[in-house]
Amino acid sequence: MPHKPVLNTLQQESRAKNAVAAFLFRQLIVPKVFVNAPWPDRHRQVDVLAVDRSGAGEVHVVEVKVGAQALRSVIGAAASLMQIPAHFRYFALFDNNSSVPDEEYLYAPDGMGRVGIIQVKENEAGDLSAEFRVRPERFPFDASFEQVDRFTASHSAYIEIRP
Amino acid sequence: MRNINPTATQQYIEKAGHFLKGMQLLAEDITAHRTGIGLLAIHSAISLSDAISVGLTGKRGKYQDHARAAQELSQLCTSNNVSNTQGVNHLAWLLSQKNAVAYDASRFDDDSIRQAVNKADRFNAWAYNYFKEILRAP
Numbered sequence: 001m002p003h004k005p006v007l008n009t010l011q012q013e014s015r016a017k018n019a020v021a022a023f024l025f026r027q028l029i030v031p032k033v034f035v036n037a038p039w040p041d042r043h044r045q046v047d048v049l050a051v052d053r054s055g056a057g058e059v060h061v062v063e064v065k066v067g068a069q070a071l072r073s074v075i076g077a078a079a080s081l082m083q084i085p086a087h088f089r090y091f092a093l094f095d096n097n098s099s100v101p102d103e104e105y106l107y108a109p110d111g112m113g114r115v116g117i118i119q120v121k122e123n124e125a126g127d128l129s130a131e132f133r134v135r136p137e138r139f140p141f142d143a144s145f146e147q148v149d150r151f152t153a154s155h156s157a158y159i160e161i162r163p
Numbered sequence: 164m165r166n167i168n169p170t171a172t173q174q175y176i177e178k179a180g181h182f183l184k185g186m187q188l189l190a191e192d193i194t195a196h197r198t199g200i201g202l203l204a205i206h207s208a209i210s211l212s213d214a215i216s217v218g219l220t221g222k223r224g225k226y227q228d229h230a231r232a233a234q235e236l237s238q239l240c241t242s243n244n245v246s247n248t249q250g251v252n253h254l255a256w257l258l259s260q261k262n263a264v265a266y267d268a269s270r271f272d273d274d275s276i277r278q279a280v281n282k283a284d285r286f287n288a289w290a291y292n293y294f295k296e297i298l299r300a301p
Contacts, residue, residue: 026187029180029183029184029287030183030284030287030288030291053287053291053298054287054288054291054292055291055292055295056291056292056295056298056299057291057299057300145299149295160288161284161285161287161288162285162288163247163249163250163285163288163289163292163293
């Protein structure tokens with residue numbers, strides 16, 4: 001199924017971020033979900049970031065790749081994704097292709113952690129859905145929870161449950 | 164706040180998470196699962212409340228009357244300077260529905276089920292926001 005031709009790449013990327021944000025919101029327990037999040041600092045932007053358990057839990061980061069080159073671009077971006085502090089890291093592919101990257105690009109060099117793959121699909125009605133193609137494995141967290149608390153206190157969540 | 168029994172806290176958190184995810188899954192079809200949804204909503208809140216109690220005091224309440232759990236949580240809010248007690252209201256509402264959901268002959272209606280799901284979600288969000296130091300995994 002081809003993507004809607006009237007939408008440009010930026011629009012498709014935003015749609016995919018929306019679908020991924022909703023997907024993580026369902027997968028986790030009352031998470032706070034952010035899009036285009038400046039994490040871990042203002043010099044770096046994460047497409048989708050979710051902090052489980054309303055900010056008290058684990059950090060999940062997602063880099064979204066769209067279009068025919070999505071799968072190939074994972075190879076170049078894998079090392080960079082590994083540098084972002086998070087317990088769980090993912091690529092989300094919105095290319096309506098069922099291929100997944102070679103596993104060598106998904107594992108941490110020391111084996112502690114595997115990048116998850118989220119497949120975003122569009123059906124004939126134009127509705128998007130997301131599902132795991134590769135489930136993630138936990139990485140050691142190379143930041144502090146104080147950093148997480150500062151982030152969640154100073155940024156508005158895109159999706160959250162209000163207490 | 165200091166957690167004096169992090170192991171037991173995490174065990175109650177795990178139970179609460181299982182109940183909540185079960186509730187969310189079943190809530191996709193209210194008609195087929197209505198009583199199960201309600202009961203899981205209530206037990207999710209009870210388990211998370213127990214996690215807070217055991218973390219702060221080392222023990223959970225053993226009540227015949229579960230309504231006392233809300234009173235105890237209210238006292239823990241006071242003694243730990245948690246001024247937002249919205250979560251206590253959510254818990255009290257859920258506990259007040261326990262007989263209607265589990266034991267009474269009458270059927271829990273759709274609106275009440277949706278309200279129970281909403282209260283359970285919001286109780287979880289409240290607990291993780293205001294007792295973060297207790298509920299965060301070590």
